[in-house]
Amino acid sequence: MIEVQRVSKVFHTEKGQRVLAVNDIQLEIDHQEFVCLVGPSGSGKSTLLRLMEGLIEPTEGQVRVLGEPVRGPRSDAAMVFQEYSLMPWRTVLDNVTFGLELRQVKRAEQKKQAMALLQRFGLQDFSQCLPYELSGGMKQRAAIARALAVSPKILYMDEPFGALDAYTRYQMQQDLIDYWVADKRTIVFVTHSVEEAVFLATRVILMSPHPGEIVADYAIDLPYPRNRWCDKFGAHFKEILQRLDEVSRQ
Numbered sequence: 001m002i003e004v005q006r007v008s009k010v011f012h013t014e015k016g017q018r019v020l021a022v023n024d025i026q027l028e029i030d031h032q033e034f035v036c037l038v039g040p041s042g043s044g045k046s047t048l049l050r051l052m053e054g055l056i057e058p059t060e061g062q063v064r065v066l067g068e069p070v071r072g073p074r075s076d077a078a079m080v081f082q083e084y085s086l087m088p089w090r091t092v093l094d095n096v097t098f099g100l101e102l103r104q105v106k107r108a109e110q111k112k113q114a115m116a117l118l119q120r121f122g123l124q125d126f127s128q129c130l131p132y133e134l135s136g137g138m139k140q141r142a143a144i145a146r147a148l149a150v151s152p153k154i155l156y157m158d159e160p161f162g163a164l165d166a167y168t169r170y171q172m173q174q175d176l177i178d179y180w181v182a183d184k185r186t187i188v189f190v191t192h193s194v195e196e197a198v199f200l201a202t203r204v205i206l207m208s209p210h211p212g213e214i215v216a217d218y219a220i221d222l223p224y225p226r227n228r229w230c231d232k233f234g235a236h237f238k239e240i241l242q243r244l245d246e247v248s249r250q
């Protein structure tokens with residue numbers, strides 16, 4: 001579904017320095033995979049995600065989605081960022097219907113679909129609120145509902161739960177995985193947390209810093225819902241964390 005073919009990205013800083021952010025990345029992601037990108041700070045996780053999304057262009061190599069070269073953001077993909085990407089002047093409902101408006105879906109149908117998503121994410125009673133009236137977790141639920149409203153084939157998520165407290169983060173992980181198990185889409189998810197990656201992903205890609213390269217690719221063959229306290233979860237967690245520790249010291 002997503003093919004990253006020998007992709008490198010060089011940035012040029014304001015001071016004229018050349019930064020090789022990701023180097024020679026080769027990665028194939030299949031339909032309905034839930035892939036987490038983990039790695040130390042500066043290992044190029046967000047850069048790789050932005051390259052897949054088409055927000056930036058590779059310096060070398062090519063990204064293809066569904067067999068087509070990526071030349072910009074695709075209408076069948078949606079994104080969720082760490083900072084809640086809601087429009088502050090629109091109600092929660094109108095944030096969720098936004099993508100459907102652009103697709104000229106009839107208003108009654110927009111509302112029906114948006115309310116079903118708000119219900120799924122426990123926000124049905126807040127549909128008429130403005131974003132500032134919501135907690136951080138609720139805002140991020142609304143942002144995810146907004147992204148899902150357009151039924152994207154691919155969901156790109158960049159540290160979506162990074163700003164949340166630990167308990168809200170656990171709840172959000174559970175909500176997201178419940179959604180994905182019921183309605184599988186391809187998800188590419190950037191996180192600093194190995195625990196979060198092992199809880200969510202079918203596959204964890206580990207990246208090294210300077211330059212960002214893929215150093216390991218782990219299949220997480222645990223059934224859903226996952227139990228953080230079982231031995232197998234612990235074994236995956238330990239294996240990836242140990243390697244991350246090695247990579248971070250290099």
Ligand SMILES: Nc1ncnc2c1ncn2[C@@H]1O[C@H](COP(=O)(O)OP(=O)(O)OP(=O)(O)O)[C@@H](O)[C@H]1O
Nearest residue numbers: 011012013019021040041042043044045046047048
């Ligand atoms: N627009 C840019 N201009 C210059 N350098 C950049 C730019 N974007 C990223 N970089 C550099 O590319 C490298 C990779 O950055 P990136 O944000 O992709 O890493 P990351 O693994 O997502 O980091 P973090 O976990 O801290 O968010 C870093 O050295 C960063 O400074």
